[in-house]
Amino acid sequence: MRRRKFIGNIALGTVAATEWTRQAASAENGHLVEPVLCEQAFDETPLADEGIFAYVERLRGKWDRELYLKILGNANEFKEGDQIVGVAAADDAARSRARTLLSNTLLSDIDAHPPLEDKLFALIRKTTDRIEPQRTNHSALPNMTVGQLKRSLLQWSEAEIHAIKGALSSDCIACVVKLMTDEELIAIGAKVFNPLPRSRIGAKGYLGARLQPNSPTDNVEDIRWQVFDGFAYAVGDVLLGTNPVSSDVESVAAIELALQDVLKTFGIEDAMPHCVLAHIDAQAAVEEKVPGSTALWFQSIAGNDAANKTFDIDIDKMIRHAKSQANGDYGLYFETGQGADFTNGHSHGFDMLIHESRKYGFARALTQILKQARIDRGLSPDAWVHVNDVAGFIGPEVFRSKEQLVRCCLEDIVMGKLHGLTIGLDVCSTLHMDVSLNDLDWCLEQIAPANPAYLMALPTKIDPMLGYLTTGFQDHVRLRNRFNLRVNDRMWDFFKKLGVVDQDGKPTKHFGDPKWVYLQYQRKKGDTRSDAEILDHGAKQLEEVRARGVFVAEGYGRSPAELTDKLAKDIHTIYSDAKKCIWREWDEAFVNQLPNVVRIRTRSPDRNDYILHPVSGERLSDESRDVLLGLRNEIRESYDCLLVVSEGLNALGAMDDGQLMPLVEGLRKGLSQKGLRVAPQLMVVNSGRVRAGYRMGELLYKGSTAKRTILHIIGERPGSGHHTLSVYITTAEGSAWSIEDQVDHNITKVVSGIAVTALKPELAAVECIKLIG
Numbered sequence: 001m002r003r004r005k006f007i008g009n010i011a012l013g014t015v016a017a018t019e020w021t022r023q024a025a026s027a028e029n030g031h032l033v034e035p036v037l038c039e040q041a042f043d044e045t046p047l048a049d050e051g052i053f054a055y056v057e058r059l060r061g062k063w064d065r066e067l068y069l070k071i072l073g074n075a076n077e078f079k080e081g082d083q084i085v086g087v088a089a090a091d092d093a094a095r096s097r098a099r100t101l102l103s104n105t106l107l108s109d110i111d112a113h114p115p116l117e118d119k120l121f122a123l124i125r126k127t128t129d130r131i132e133p134q135r136t137n138h139s140a141l142p143n144m145t146v147g148q149l150k151r152s153l154l155q156w157s158e159a160e161i162h163a164i165k166g167a168l169s170s171d172c173i174a175c176v177v178k179l180m181t182d183e184e185l186i187a188i189g190a191k192v193f194n195p196l197p198r199s200r201i202g203a204k205g206y207l208g209a210r211l212q213p214n215s216p217t218d219n220v221e222d223i224r225w226q227v228f229d230g231f232a233y234a235v236g237d238v239l240l241g242t243n244p245v246s247s248d249v250e251s252v253a254a255i256e257l258a259l260q261d262v263l264k265t266f267g268i269e270d271a272m273p274h275c276v277l278a279h280i281d282a283q284a285a286v287e288e289k290v291p292g293s294t295a296l297w298f299q300s301i302a303g304n305d306a307a308n309k310t311f312d313i314d315i316d317k318m319i320r321h322a323k324s325q326a327n328g329d330y331g332l333y334f335e336t337g338q339g340a341d342f343t344n345g346h347s348h349g350f351d352m353l354i355h356e357s358r359k360y361g362f363a364r365a366l367t368q369i370l371k372q373a374r375i376d377r378g379l380s381p382d383a384w385v386h387v388n389d390v391a392g393f394i395g396p397e398v399f400r401s402k403e404q405l406v407r408c409c410l411e412d413i414v415m416g417k418l419h420g421l422t423i424g425l426d427v428c429s430t431l432h433m434d435v436s437l438n439d440l441d442w443c444l445e446q447i448a449p450a451n452p453a454y455l456m457a458l459p460t461k462i463d464p465m466l467g468y469l470t471t472g473f474q475d476h477v478r479l480r481n482r483f484n485l486r487v488n489d490r491m492w493d494f495f496k497k498l499g500v501v502d503q504d505g506k507p508t509k510h511f512g513d514p515k516w517v518y519l520q521y522q523r524k525k526g527d528t529r530s531d532a533e534i535l536d537h538g539a540k541q542l543e544e545v546r547a548r549g550v551f552v553a554e555g556y557g558r559s560p561a562e563l564t565d566k567l568a569k570d571i572h573t574i575y576s577d578a579k580k581c582i583w584r585e586w587d588e589a590f591v592n593q594l595p596n597v598v599r600i601r602t603r604s605p606d607r608n609d610y611i612l613h614p615v616s617g618e619r620l621s622d623e624s625r626d627v628l629l630g631l632r633n634e635i636r637e638s639y640d641c642l643l644v645v646s647e648g649l650n651a652l653g654a655m656d657d658g659q660l661m662p663l664v665e666g667l668r669k670g671l672s673q674k675g676l677r678v679a680p681q682l683m684v685v686n687s688g689r690v691r692a693g694y695r696m697g698e699l700l701y702k703g704s705t706a707k708r709t710i711l712h713i714i715g716e717r718p719g720s721g722h723h724t725l726s727v728y729i730t731t732a733e734g735s736a737w738s739i740e741d742q743v744d745h746n747i748t749k750v751v752s753g754i755a756v757t758a759l760k761p762e763l764a765a766v767e768c769i770k771l772i773g
Contacts, residue, residue: 042067042074046097051105051145053113066349069115073351074098075178077407080612081339081398085347099179103147107172110146114171115350118305119315124361127368129166141167150179153418158191165192165418170361173418174354177411182446185410189450192417197382198329200488201238201453202422207485208454209476210388210424211236214465215550216720216753218245220258222464222550225542227262228517229459229552232510233473233560234501237491238386238424238454239296239333240274243466245753247278253286256293265524266498269295271490273330273384279312280321296330296384297321300340301362303355307346312746322366326373331383334363335426337390338408339398343614352398356389356412360419363387367421386422386453389413393468395430396612402439405429406446413450424454428470431578431719432611432649437461437571440469448483455479459553460563460571465753467578467719473553478561512555515539549721549758574721581718583607584651586686594661596680598631600624600644600696604687611649618691620699628699631681635700636734639679641671641709641772644696646688650715652723658756659725660713666765667711667727674769676709690714690728694743697730704734709772716752725761726752727768 046055052071056064073087075098082088089095114121141164144152149168153161153176177185195203202208213226223242230236240259244252259274273295276283280299287294299318302308308315325331336359338352347355363385371381389412392398392405399408409425416423427443429435435443440461455471463470479485486492495501498520500511510516518538519531527534545552551571557564563571585607591597601621604610610617620628635642643664645654654660664682671678685692693712701708712728730748737743749771754764 042071042097043094046100046104049104050101051109052101053105053109055101068113069350071098071101072115072175072178072354075102075175076351076353077404079338079352079399079404079408080396081342082351084397084613085342085349085351087349087351102175103145103150103179105146105175106142107144107146107149107169108142110172110175111169115354116304116348120303120305120308120358120362123315123365124170124358127365128169128361146172146175146179149176150184153188154184158193161192161418162420165420168418170357170419171354173360173415174357176418177357177414178353180414182407182410185414186450189410189413189417189452192414193451194417194420194422195453196384196386196422197380199384199490200486202386204451205484205486206488207448207452207476207479207483208238208424208488209235209457210239210241210454212241212243212456212458212463212470214243214458214463215548216245216465216722216758217548218251218255219545219548219550220254221541222545222548223255224258224262225514225518225545225552226459226550227259228521229514229554230457230473231495231498231517232500232512232514233477233553234487234492234495234507234511235457235473235476237272237488239272241277241296241298241333242275243277245465247282249282249285249289252276252278252282253290253293256286257290260293260295262521265521266494267524268491268494270329271488271494275333277335280318281312284321284324295328296333297325298333298335300335301359302336302344302346303341303358303362304346304348306348307341307344307355310344310346310746318362318366319369322370323373326370326377326379326383329383331370331385332363332366333385334359334366334387335390336360336363336387336412337393338412339394343394343397353411353415357415357419360387360416360421360423363421364419386424387416388424388426388454388456389416390426390428392428392433392435393426393430395614396433397614400434400612402435402443405435406443409443409447409452410450413447413452422453425452426456426470428456428468430468431575431717432582435469437469437575440471441475444471444475444479445482448479448485458551460551460567462551462571462574462719462721464550464720467717469575469719472563474556474561474563481561507560511560512553514552514554515542574719578718581650581652581715581723582611584647586647586651586684587655590655591684594682594684596682597684598627598681600627600683600685600688600692602685602687602689602692607687610687614689617687617689618695620692620695625699628696632700632702635679635681636702636704636708638677640676640707641711642679642681642683642696642700643667644683644685644688644693644710644712646685646692646712646714648688648715648717648726650718650723652718653715653725653755654713656723656756659723659754659761663713663725663727663754663761663765666762667768670765670769671772674772676772688712688714690745690748693728694730694741697732697737697743698740701732701734701737703738707731707733708737711768722753722755722758724752724758725754725764726750727754727764729768729771731773 074089211230213223215222263269275296277298341355367385391408515538604616697710709731716724
């Protein structure tokens with residue numbers, strides 16, 4: 001349950017329990033500076049055929065970058081994230097003006113005025129095709145307006161779009177998408193396809209699945225049984241991809257080998273790859289330690305250099321990894337998501353859509369580099385490279401509603417396809433968004449006609465480790481039936497041989513029976529026990545997996561596309577409990593009985609603001625700053641460590657019996673045994689997020705000449721079925737604590753999943769002590 005390298009886990013695929021968000025706001029002398037919303041950015045009616053640049057010149061009499069970025073942002077459909085950045089339209093009239101101006105703007109002018117120039121932008125520009133007049137429609141592009149490009153894309157054939165798409169910059173692709181309705185986005189998505197080499201994944205009429213067999217404890221049996229479960233429902237043809245709790249090389253290697261074993265045992269390692277979604281450095285280290293153990297390499301990517309640094313990557317590192325992967329049939333796997341840039345404080349003043357499109361430009365560039373490296377090695381240029389857009393994962397500060405989730409997914413499908421990428425989706429929701437289990441079904445129905453290459457696939461909609469809502473196995477069955485979609489041919493043949501579907505593709509009596517798949521697995525392993533013995537042993541293993549809080553579906557309800565009534569009821573119970581947890585605050589009677597409490601408050605005025613505006617929970621109130629300054633001399637010089645407790649997104653994680661105090665006592669004991677002096681105060685924070693702990697360290701340790709450590713205990717996102725805590729362990733020299741905002745997630749280590757029903761608090765304390773250098 002430990003995360004020894006926190007920065008290796010702040011990828012989109014593994015960040016749910018880490019509570020990290022930063023909005024586009026700054027601080028001056030510790031005071032929150034709210035972003036200025038674009039309510040009166042421009043109200044002058046555009047002239048006939050007037051583009052953005054002529055309009056800006058007319059209004060300002062000179063170039064005005066801020067106004068330019070606001071007009072670009074105003075052209076978007078509304079999302080909370082753009083509002084926080086300060087570029088969202090105040091009303092439909094402002095949006096209409098912005099779209100009119102953008103529609104009249106030349107593509108060449110968009111390319112001549114990049115919102116940001118950094119190394120990533122230079123790479124994207126370098127790897128965007130040069131205009132070749134002999135190619136169909138290519139010569140017309142520089143003289144096209146964004147509106148003309150939109151109309152052309154809707155009229156052109158797929159072949160004509162493929163002929164020019166490589167010459168479209170990421171910024172132009174984002175801009176044309178801004179002008180499209182949902183129906184127009186669906187029309188483009190249903191027309192353009194970029195299938196993976198040697199497969200039908202991403203082809204017309206196919207819907208793939210990435211099996212996501214996550215375990216709250218990285219238990220390989222939990223993982224293996226979820227794979228068996230997916231195969232039982234004839235689901236899983238793109239990737240066996242697990243989000244790890246730990247990025248330790250040994251732990252990642254064990255999971256890689258377990259996934260690889262399943263594929264090799266069934267003889268399908270040539271049909272689909274496996275991957276552990278640790279940081280790409282960890283995956284490379286695993287491959288070096290255990291050659292041949294990895295297949296597809298994963299990394300989350302961002303839309304600018306500064307945001308990529310948050311993921312501990314840069315352009316040079318990713319180019320090196322791309323070249324080193326130029327060997328087998330499987331290459332690279334990227335995850336993206338609107339909002340990841342601004343929530344880490346790197347919006348650079350422009351909207352989420354342009355950031356997202358630049359991520360696809362990054363992926364396109366790395367794909368080209370990988371292909372060239374393969375050619376240089378005398379190999380076929382084609383290897384599997386695909387992108388998973390994790391839409392909805394961060395929370396309501398990015399967008400809140402089901403309609404916005406659909407819009408985001410449709411935008412990203414089209415941007416990915418126009419970049420020439422095979423793009424899948426994680427159509428997901430956190431428990432603090434206004435998207436329910438039923439809403440997710442509706443979203444999938446709206447998105448499927450746009451033909452994403454694949455979706456996530458779990459036994460139910462609830463991820464047992466990440467604690468968020470996504471696509472279940474039964475959803476795949478339903479979507480395949482409703483929209484006449486198919487599984488990749490190679491894996492469909494496997495499912496027939498496995499006996500879960502018949503030769504006509506109809507469910508057999510073994511459909512939805514993971515124990516049957518386990519029996520076939522054991523037979524392939526040479527197990528000579530009787531069927532009854534193997535099945536009995538499988539049933540016992542399955543019971544143990546479920547006892548660890550991991551869902552495994554069996555059978556189905558009124559149709560193969562429905563969960564059994566009992567499992568559906570269990571999922572709704574967890575969902576309802578999670579909703580209660582999200583809004584639960586400290587019980588004053590509970591706090592009052594804690595020893596040596598010092599009360600601290602953030603700038604969140606209420607729970608609603610805390611949920612919708614995370615930055616307010618990262619900064620301390622003036623009164624609390626004064627309290628801490630009053631304690632500075634005592635704590636800075638006399639103690640090495642300080643314990644902080646925040647309710648986070650689940651106060652019950654701390655207030656449930658046997659959770660908080662055994663953890664606190666275990667930490668105090670272990671720290672003392674290690675020779676570290678622990679401050680007697682227990683700082684209890686109202687509406688605190690992870691960065692609130694960093695801000696406390698800055699106030700208390702400024703001017704210290706030694707290392708000082710904050711151990712921040714915080715309630716994790718609910719939704720996994722457990723009420724869990726995490727401990728964020730941050731050690732820094734006094735010189736680092738003395739610089740405002742210097743200390744951040746990149747030096748923090750985490751122990752997560754702490755609960756009496758998961759990682760016992762006493763054991764978690766031991767793990768925490770090991771991580772303190």
